[in-house]
Amino acid sequence: MTGVETVNLVIGIVGVVAAVAGVYYAHHEYRERRSGAGNGGGDGAPAPEPPDSSARQRAYDVLVSYASGDADAAELLAGRLRAADLEVFLVRWVAPGLVPLLETDQALSEARWGVLVYGSGTTADQRARHEYAALLHRKFEEGLRFVPARTTDDPLPPLAAIHQPLDLTRPGTEHYNREVARLVRIIRAPRGTAGV
Known part of the structure; x- marks a missing residue:
């Protein structure tokens, strides 16, 4: 494997890892929105303010x-x-x-x-x-x-x-x-x- 092929392989692997991470975080955010985690559990009440x-x-x-x-x-x-x-x-x-x-x-x-x-x-x-x-x-x-x-x-x-x-x-x-x-x-x- 030449140096150029090695660099291309590394770039490809980094790209795949970045894509998988992006899909994971997008799915995680979607699940939280769908479960109502962003609005206090889906009952319409605002979520309690986290403590400082x-x-x-x-x-x-x-x-x-x-x-x-x-x-x-x-x-x-x-x-x-x-x-x-x-x-x-x-x-x-x-x-x-x-x-x-x-x-x-x-x-x-x-x-x-x-x-x-x-x-x-x-x-x-x-x-x-x-x-x-x-x-x-x-x-x-x-x-x-x-x-x-x-x-x-x-x-x-x-x-x-x-x-x-x-x-x-x-x-x-x-x-x-x-x-x-x-x-x-x-x-x-x-x-x-x-x-x-």
């Missing part, structure tokens, strides 16, 4: 982890926790100019509580699986409080199922409100008395 992470005064109280298919359910829960004056990390709220993976890594290392929003696609979502593993590691190594929050009737994986889960399968109901209030109450409780 630069104004954060203390360590995160809770990190809310979720698969991409449960982003709206996670944002609803995170918004309710934030309204209760808790410092909440949600990767969807990472401000422009910051690196989501680095911000998630920092939040995973400092949060006192980890909530895994668990739906039918959680085990297939690679990012959610990695965050789940990191949460479990911190739970067993450092005493992080871990709470699975079910959004469907799918069975929890064994290590999540041994924890008392939250039932977030009915948003907009009094049952949902009670479950969120229970989570807020236990996060705020003194360490020795909190129980899920």
Whole structure:
């Protein structure tokens, strides 16, 4: 292979990679628009304003982890926790100019509580699986409080199922409100008395 052929091959490969990346991001944006992620979940209400992470005064109280298919359910829960004056990390709220993976890594290392929003696609979502593993590691190594929050009737994986889960399968109901209030109450409780 001559030098010119090698250069042409490299240019062709770069072009293919750029095309695939463009299609991926266009499809991702289309899915978000279609799912209603851009308008607060498709109910006509505007999306809640993400918090300004630069104004954060203390360590995160809770990190809310979720698969991409449960982003709206996670944002609803995170918004309710934030309204209760808790410092909440949600990767969807990472401000422009910051690196989501680095911000998630920092939040995973400092949060006192980890909530895994668990739906039918959680085990297939690679990012959610990695965050789940990191949460479990911190739970067993450092005493992080871990709470699975079910959004469907799918069975929890064994290590999540041994924890008392939250039932977030009915948003907009009094049952949902009670479950969120229970989570807020236990996060705020003194360490020795909190129980899920």
